[in-house]
Amino acid sequence: MGNESNKKFTWVIKNFSSLQAEKIYSDEFVIGGCKWHLKAFPKGNNSSNHLSLYLVVADAKHLSFGWKRHAKLSLTVVNQISEKLSLLIEIKEFWLDEKIPDWGLARVIDIGKLKSKNGGFLVNGEVKIVVEVDVLEVIGELDVPEATPADWVDVNGFQVLRSQAKSVKRIFERHPDMALEFRAKNQHFRTTCMNLLLNLINTLCQSLQDLSIDDLGQAEDTLTYLKKLGFEVDWLEHKLEEVKEKKIEEEIGEIRMQELEKELKDIEALMEKNKEELKDLEKKCLDTKALLKKEKAKVLAARAPPLTLDDVV
Structure with missing residues (x-):
């Protein structure tokens, strides 16, 4: 904050x-x-x-x-x-x-x-x-650009820049009782508090990839500060919790993705190793078949027609 x-x-x-x-x-x-x-x-x-x-x-x-x-x-x-x-x-x-x-x-x-x-x-x-x-x-x-008096407008008792007026009006249209308990009279302080609120909303509108848990922790501190000043921002607190839950889910998902990617690499490495082992087995199989063929030839040669009497005597 x-x-x-x-x-x-x-x-x-x-x-x-x-x-x-x-x-x-x-x-x-x-x-x-x-x-x-x-x-x-x-x-x-x-x-x-x-x-x-x-x-x-x-x-x-x-x-x-x-x-x-x-x-x-x-x-x-x-x-x-x-x-x-x-x-x-x-x-x-x-x-x-x-x-x-x-x-x-x-x-x-x-x-x-x-x-x-x-x-x-x-x-x-x-x-x-x-x-x-x-x-x-x-x-x-x-x-x-440097603001002139003409650049400021009043929205529900808050002096805001014309560029902010549409957003502030929209907030009050949806949450008309938001600042009923906010008692500060100093207009500069009131403007500062409204800017804090707008910055907080802008934070929640960022993509999850651009946010960290620490960013959301600081947003929570800002929200607590605004509540202590009298702002009724339960609606914003709910949105902050939603974003925090999504961010936590994203981080858990990223960790799980990293684990699965490592597991996949291990499986692929094992498959590659098995391929090499399979190649060795295939070669060994071919060599064994060749030896078997030679042995068969020897056996067939040994099984030639038996000797005759003339061959013996």
Whole structure:
């Protein structure tokens, strides 16, 4: 789950110690009119004992030909006991393009230090990452053009972009009581919460191949957060459970497929071995037939007409 504000985005990684995926992604966020993700390697990328973090251009494959982004960023691994002990890493200016769609560090913080019981970086199973992105130049179109007052519309008390209005209206048409218990008055916070809801729905609309169990775990955390705020989202919880069940079925099926593929290879190898053995047996059979033929000839020769008296005397 994550929250964005101006040039900063905060990513709270839940259940960090139990993550099994090689890499995980944050929710999508927008800074400088560009869509981004954070990518993390909990067990390290080319460095087995350090957390790796990268800023990633979202949907890079779908951007117009020749796009480029010039930026600089800072990464902070937040110490949740003492802010003064937080680890801040500033990265100098860099360019991103089709060939290099992400930028970051393979060695951010030692895993042992990160997981230290009283170190303050891992608290209640959570690791908190703050990224600040300064977009210096964009070649190509912005993902999200700078919004003007005319770009915003009110839907059931939520200020949303016109591009989101149709989706939000459809949600309220089907679930009119969804936000009756949501009491927040701050319009920016209300918009942020609606964006969380829309991002969650977008996550569930992805293909199973593009989702991991950890992604769905983070979606579940987002859903829990929205429920605590007063959103009535039981309908979404049911859909999330359906997607989780399908994902688990897919993973079990993939494991079973791998087992069957191995079994099939073993059978084919055994058949090939039996073919070779059969060839040897066929050759042995032919050799034996040839020997039998010779022996028959000898026997027939031995059975020539018996000797006569003249032959004997």
